[in-house]
Amino acid sequence: MISWLIQTLGGDVVKDKPAEYAIWEESGLDWTLVRPPRLIDGPRSDKPLEHDAHRSTRSASITRADLGAFLLDVVERDPYPRAAPFVATPRR
Incomplete structure (x- = not known):
């Protein structure tokens, strides 16, 4: 639901995200x-x-x-190479 709200109400901030991701994918960088x-x-x-x-x-x-x-774990272990993981504190 939150993703839908962000995409619906996010305007210009959100509409460029697919293009940004494509640029990273095509970059050849880690x-x-x-x-x-x-x-x-x-x-x-x-x-x-x-x-x-x-x-x-x-x-x-x-x-x-x-x-x-x-972020330290990502730098040290590289569990998500060439990916864009969501991360959150678990619900209590």
């Missing part, structure tokens, strides 16, 4: 585009983060601490 939802303050979660390259997460927010930890 890349990962991390797609977080709303950023909030809070501690790092003690549960595994929700993340998937093909589906939006169920949660609509992520703590800055969780996003930082996920």
Whole structure:
């Protein structure tokens, strides 16, 4: 539902996303585009983060601490080469 709202109400910000993704795919570079939802303050979660390259997460927010930890994991382990995963703090 949130994805639909963003696409419907996002206007120019959202309409260029497919073109942006195509440019990255054609670049020949190694890349990962991390797609977080709303950023909030809070501690790092003690549960595994929700993340998937093909589906939006169920949660609509992520703590800055969780996003930082996920970004470090992406740099260190490269679990999503040439992909754009959604990531979120799990619901409590």
